[in-house]
Amino acid sequence: xxxxxxxxxxxxxxxxxxxxxxxxxxxxxxxxxxxxxxxxxxxxxxxxxxxxxxxxxxxxxxxxxxxxxxxxxxxxxxxxxxxxxxxxxxxxxxxxxxxxxxxxxxxxxxxxxxxxxxxxxxxxxxxxxxxxxxxxxxxxxxxxxxxxxxxxxxxxxxxxxxxxxxxxxxxxxxxxxxxxxxxxxxxxxxxxxxxxxxxxxxxxxxxxxxxxxxxxxxxxxxxxxxxxxxxxxxxxxxxxxxxxxxxxxxxxxxxxxxxxxxxxxxxxxxxxxxxxxxxxxxxxxxxxxxxxxxxxxxxx
Numbered sequence: 001x002x003x004x005x006x007x008x009x010x011x012x013x014x015x016x017x018x019x020x021x022x023x024x025x026x027x028x029x030x031x032x033x034x035x036x037x038x039x040x041x042x043x044x045x046x047x048x049x050x051x052x053x054x055x056x057x058x059x060x061x062x063x064x065x066x067x068x069x070x071x072x073x074x075x076x077x078x079x080x081x082x083x084x085x086x087x088x089x090x091x092x093x094x095x096x097x098x099x100x101x102x103x104x105x106x107x108x109x110x111x112x113x114x115x116x117x118x119x120x121x122x123x124x125x126x127x128x129x130x131x132x133x134x135x136x137x138x139x140x141x142x143x144x145x146x147x148x149x150x151x152x153x154x155x156x157x158x159x160x161x162x163x164x165x166x167x168x169x170x171x172x173x174x175x176x177x178x179x180x181x182x183x184x185x186x187x188x189x190x191x192x193x194x195x196x197x198x199x200x201x202x203x204x205x206x207x208x209x210x211x212x213x214x215x216x217x218x219x220x221x222x223x224x225x226x227x228x229x230x231x232x233x234x235x236x237x238x239x240x241x242x243x244x245x246x247x248x249x250x251x252x253x254x255x256x257x258x259x260x261x262x263x264x265x266x267x268x269x270x271x272x273x274x275x276x277x278x279x280x281x282x283x284x285x286x287x288x289x290x291x292x293x294x295x296x297x298x299x300x
Contacts, residue, residue: 020057022102024127031170032120036113047081047105053124054105055131058091059139060098067142068294069100071128071182075152075189078121078205079110086151089276097291100141104128106157109206118206118219123168125161126180130169133178147184147230147297152243152272153202155190156221158182159251162232163224184297185232186290189240189274192247194220199243225254232262233293235286237270265289 030052041049059065072094074087081087083105091101106124109117125148133143150158162185169175194203194216207215217223232255236248245266252264267274270283278284 020059022055022057022131024053024055024104024124024131026171029171031123031168032115034113034115038111038113043080045084046076047083048079048108049111050081050105050107053107053127055128056088056091056103056105057139058088058095058101058103060095060100062140064098065100065140066098067140068145068147068297069102069132069136069139069141070094070147070149070186071125071132072101072103073106073125073148073150073154073157074103075150075154075191077199077201078153078156079108079201081105081108082151086154086275090149090151093276093287097294099294100139102128102132117208118215119168121157121206122160122164123170125157126167127169127171129161129180129182130171130175130178134175145183145297147186147294148182149186149188150190151188151275153191153199153205155187156192156202156206158185158187159190159192159221159224160219161185162230163221163226165228181228182230184230184294186235186294187232187248187251188235188286189237189243189270189272190234190247190251191243192221192251197244197246197250222250222254225251225258225260227258227260229255229258229260231297232260233290234262234264235267235274235290236265237267237272237274237283239269240272242272263289263293 038051040051074082076082087103094101107120114120132146136143148158191199191202234248236245267283
C-alpha cells in the first residue's frame with residue numbers, strides 16, 4: 001500500500017511544471033524606484049504589494065517544448081495581482097500546448113516605492129521581454145516568438161507593451177538593442193479605454209484620480225495602435241459588467257484601420273470571469289480558439 005502511494009506521488013510530482021523564479025532587474029538597476037525596502041504582501045490570495053518585480057518560468061518537458069513562449073500578465077485593476085487564477089493556472093494550460101509560460105508579477109502603480117506610477121508596470125513587462133529574448137537559448141525558445149497574454153488590467157499592460165515602442169527600461173550595454181515589442185498578444189477581457197468605457201478603478205490606480213483628459217487619451221490603448229502593432233487576439237464576454245465589451249471592440253476597430261492582423265471573439269456569456277474554468281461550454285471554447293490561433297502564428 002505504501003509503495004503504491006509512493007509511486008502515485010512520484011507520478012503526480014512529475015506532472016507538475018517546474019517553477020523557476022527570476023528577478024527581472026539586475027541588482028540595483030530597477031528604475032523608477034525610491035529605494036524603499038518593501039515586503040511582498042498578500043490579501044485574500046491576491047498580491048497587493050511586491051518587493052520587486054518577479055518572473056516565474058513554467059516550462060513544458062523539453063521533448064514537447066515548442067519555440068513559442070508567452071509572458072502572462074495577471075489582472076487586478078492595477079491595485080492587486082491575481083497571480084494564481086490569472087497567472088499560474090493559465091501558465092499550466094499553456095504548458096499542455098508545449099508552450100513555455102512566464103508569469104509576471106509586476107510593480108503596482110500604487111506602490112509607495114514608485115516615482116512615476118504609470119511607467120512602472122510598463123518598465124517591468126519591457127524588461128521581462130528583453131530578458132526572455134536575451135536568454136532564449138537557455139529556455140529552448142525563439143527570441144522571435146515571444147508573446148504576451150493579459151487579462152483585465154493585465155490586458156491593458158499587454159496592450160501598452162504592444163504599442164509603446166519607447167524603451168523605458170534604462171538597461172544599458174547589450175540590453176539596449178533588444179526590442180521590447182512582443183511578437184503577438186492575446187487580450188482577455190482587457191481594459192483598453194480609460195475614458196468613457198473605462199474600468200474606473202484601473203484608471204485611478206494607473207493615472208491617479210485627477211488625471212488630465214490628455215493623459216487619459218494617451219493611455220487609452222485604442223489610440224496607440226499603429227501598423228507596427230503585433231498580431232493580436234481579443235476575447236471578451238458581451239455581458240461583462242466590469243469591463244465593457246466596447247473596450248475590445250474599440251481596439252479591434254483600431255487594428256482594422258491600421259491593417260493589423262488579428263481576431264476578435266465575443267461570447268454571449270462569461271461576465272468578467274473568462275479563464276481556465278468557465279461556466280458555459282461555449283465560453284470555454286476560447287481556449288480552443290486561442291490554441292488554434294497560436295498554432296497558426298507559430299507556423300508563420
